[in-house]
Amino acid sequence: MSKEESKYGFKDKVKAEESLELLKTEEHKYQLLTVRGLLGRAKRVLTLTKAADKIKNIKEAIEVFENWVEANSNSSTKNEKPKHTDEKVDTVPGLGFKDKEAAEKTLKILEGRDPDYQKLAVKGLLGSAKRVLPSTKNEEKIKAIKEAISTLEDFLETFDREERSKQNMAYLSIELVKPCLKDYTDKLALEFVECYDKVAKGNYKHLRTKSPKNDDTVSWDIIRNKKLFKLKDKIKQTGEKLFHSDGKPTETHLKMISWAYSPNVDKLKTYCMSLKSDNKKRSHSSSESNDDSVNEKKSKN
Structure with a gap:
């Protein structure tokens, strides 16, 4: 090998x-x-x-x-x-393990990002650091890398102890998001959806290195998580339901969807299917109406 x-x-x-x-x-x-x-x-x-x-x-x-x-x-x-x-x-730029300072900078950069990505990134760095150690001869560098490893391992221990993976909010596909936002007006959320659709081409991983047009200091994934934590907390505090009796998402749930997340994806899929069905019926009805109008004109002539 x-x-x-x-x-x-x-x-x-x-x-x-x-x-x-x-x-x-x-x-x-x-x-x-x-x-x-x-x-x-x-x-x-x-x-x-x-x-x-x-x-x-x-x-x-x-x-x-x-x-x-x-x-x-x-x-x-x-x-x-x-x-x-x-x-x-x-x-994501800036991640490293050459010393404790680099490890702490890494954890700061990962702060607020998807928990699953945080864990995967840290594990990847740890694996790389442990593979580099045997080929490192300089004692100071060895000591520095070991301190970085210790910092990253402490993070993972806390991550697992606090079960942070449960906080991960899986992304809805762009195909599920767009049909729900026909009359939506939140400019920042709509810019996020446009980036997810046109720039990231539906691949949420690209959002880790993309930012709003007027603020390149924070990436979309961090903004998304911050918005969603507030919305989830609001639903928890108010007891607001996710769907109306007709299956339509409630106001707060719709805001979540605009950030590509839903706590009930299966029911949302059913709602989106109903939207497609209604659109087909309207399209078919409009087509029939146009045909009737044409036939009526022909009969008059």
């Missing part, structure tokens, strides 16, 4: 997640080929492994890779658009 290949692995879920994080800087085709290669090797190793704990770890790694392939391959279902296979996602 080459040094390049050894960066990636499948011994457990953590290693798989680190591999995906490291691959983010590569071209999409290379990412796909590498992950599929890792999957193949993992499945072959699995058939030769006897220890129950190792089998469990490899299966978890396989699941991570299979989920990634499903979300990033060219395949598409009958009712969905193809998954994203566009250009590589820009990495």
